[in-house]
Amino acid sequence: MTARPWLAAFWRPKPTAELQIYCLPHAGGGASAYWPWHRDAPPDVEIAPVQYPGRENRTRETGPPDPSAIADAISETARGPFVLYGHSMGARLAYEVATLVQPAALIVAAARPPDLPTRGRLFTARTDEDLLTEVSAMGGIPAEVLAEDSLRAMVARVLRGDVDWLASRPVTSAKLDVPLAAVSGREDAGAPPEEVAGWARMTTGGFREAVLPGGHFAPLVHPGLVMNLAVLMAGEA
Template identity: 40%
Template sequence: MTAGTATTWFARPVRTPALAADAVPVLCLPYAGGGASAFRGWAEAFAPQVDIRPVQLPGRESRWAEEPVIDPAALAAAISETVTGDYLIYGHSMGARLGYETVRSLAATGGPLPRRLVIGGSPPPDLRLDGDLKDLSRRSDEEMITRLARLGGMPQEVLDSAELIELLLPAIRADFTWIDDYRWEPGPALPVPVTAVCGRRDGVCLPWTGIGWARHSAPGFRLRTMPGGHFFLHEQFGLLGGLLRAEAADTVAPASAVRPGEVHLVLADLDTIDDRELAGLADQLAPEEHDRAARFVDQRDSRRFTARRGIAREVLSRFGSRYSRAPFPTGVNGKPELHDGPQVSWSHRDGRLLLAVAATPLGVDHETEHSLPDTTQLAASILHPDELIRLADVPEQWRSRELLRAWTAKEAVLKCTGQGLTVEPTSLGLQQQDQHAGIIGADDHRQPAVLQVTSVPAGLRVPAPEVVVVQLRTGPGALATEHMFHDWSADEWAASADERTGERR
């Protein structure tokens, strides 16, 4: 273990708050350069339901005498020695990546796993940092401090004190060296659920980047957004405290309203829904949908159809929209066109349902990743001439993936318009804002891509000119929307069968 006993890893609050008998410990991991004081006041504010235990990393505050080393295995060992029973981990920025690697280490050694890993302001571990934090350890002391100050991570009293900056610099530089040298090693998804919390103005990790954490949690994933930038843990202290209390009590409820500027998403595995749940979902279907389900030759297809239509109604009911046992109004091309309240779009592939709800029209598509036998023919049938030119810059081994992501994006746009397959795909042009080579353009397919609609055929109205493409564990997903994500659940299915049948009765 890194220098220090197991107990030196956990700071004691100045005033020990009175805690409830069932208070859940939350181990808090700081951002780069930070110490346990980054969570000052949390213990008193979040009691009695939550037992805040800030983690004190080596080389700062009460551990000044030690080398500032980031060691997930040592932290995992300290947790194994000192933590018993249920607990959560919250890590912010660098602390999120440290939390991820610590849980990996605990899983590998048979240590006590947290009930949930909550991460704040951090891209998923398979993505490199971008923006003001990119390659920060390679910069001068002055530029490092300037960039951190721009993000809001350096209090004015520190900026005004050359002595304080000099004291903090070793830990800051050591932390960012660990971040810059970090290389994700592919492996199984974490055996614990993950909640990602993203600031809506965070240039380091916007919500569509935070969704990438869904690739790293086997039991389930949730996304929540906060007003503010990268250091929303200070800006939105009350909101974050409420979220942690709800996570600790395992009482997180789906949002009950769709506000302007939000997109709510659900990713469900239709094949895991049992007979009891399926019966409850079937109870929501319109008579003609029951007839259609009965006409499927394959029983699996019938179950999937029933599940996705029932789930769509359940999700819409959360937002005050009532379509129980009534057919969905549709446009001339079959897309759901709800006349009032929230709008919905869904996509289903190989037993997986991706469903989106927003206040305004949107489109969503989800594909299963697979190799394409003839990329030349497919490219000619779906790509705009400008996209074909950019495809020439894509290495041959990546073209299947690039074309699949491009097709996913176009499907989302065409669903948003309500035109669907009546539009010739080659007449619709998309381009990434930052002019990368290729169609989608990310150097790494796991990177989210934000595209603009650049060419549309005559008479086609595109309600949302922006398309966000993200890589899910099962393949690419895309949303055509001018808004950002707010609430995302990748649990198998968010509510229990008992709760749903109880609500109906």
Template identity: 40%
Template sequence: MPSIVSSGAFPFVAERREGRLVFCFHHAGGTASAYRAWVGADPRIDAVPVELPGKATRRAESWVGDFSLLSRQIAEEILELADGERVVLYGHSMGAALAYRTAAHLQEVLQAPPEAVVVAARQAPDLSIEGEYHSSMGLSALREELETLGGTPPEILADADLMDLLLTGIRSDYMLHEDFRHSSTVLSCPLLALAGEQDPAVAPEKIAAWSRFTSGRFVTTVMPGGHFFPLDRGPGFLDELADGIDEILGLSA
């Protein structure tokens, strides 16, 4: 196991980095620990999970509900940690929107576009999902949403007291996601869009529409699994992710 250090918004950073630096943005209701097992697991990828203010290792900090402000803060923190290294941004579901908005700020304001962006399980920024959950629908509807999407262990869903504790925090993530406004930014870097073949929320064609948001190389890949296919596929997903990044960067053999 690699030696792990913490650095501000990044609680799990391999002390020795040898692969490509990949900053990982989690789904609504998740935390940086969703990617803890990725750190040091693949020699080609140095995964750096991103923790949001007010959550888990940053719970003492104030929650930030302004999507644009949050992406600007993260972009600056990424540049500080990268210290000149080129970076890839990876985001799953809500995290895909954050990865895109952060990449837009890196490109347009900080003049430091990422090497590539990878988005998974989220529709393109200019599309919506008919019937998707909105925070105004309340906690009961949110519980139903979690059951539909999967990713939450049945024993946790069955524990009413625990769910009462968790749902308020998860709803805050949905509120944050709802503050995301469509940006017209076309990224200059390559973009890889990943879809789950059995995702009940986001059809593959809505993910393929990310092609409109890059002027660089674009690849879309449909993988077996549901909404949480990147986490459900286990360690093998990192090898597939590394291959996909190599492909969009033109490094494949």
């Protein structure tokens, strides 16, 4: 199946599920970020984490995330209504995937909308060490990874590719015709709630907003909120 590389190695279809949520990771991240979501999801929800090349079980592969390939993988595995969830870089990727497939809803987190230009220290980091420092400060790299030279080098390589991919995306105001929700962390300096709320401009299908306590990765530690939001929005679609 061509879909297999693009979904987490631990993913298994859940026949009892009434809703599938395809989860797209942040820059430098892999599908394992959603392992707790997959493990703890209720019987009626299936979490299907997307795996990008160059990380975890795809470390031998190179190349940027591919919206078309992800859309194909979703088309092959979706059994009914599904929701796209994207965190940070994954939000921009989920937006592009949503132009190729028709989700019941799109949920984005910790990301500025695509009608704003990219900005921030990640995009001006001159060295890999600068890049690692910035992401580490946001809580995006476990200390044990930074302590291991080979893992540190691999994460830096993946991060650089992801940041370059994100910086290459054109500014666009093209609207989707799907329900859209934006989730942010109240203390996220890189994607503050007032900017994340701008995703309302990117859809004609209705908009919801949730602001959580915490920083850039706050939405990742509140899977229950995201799943409830997904079920609610899919039911209204």
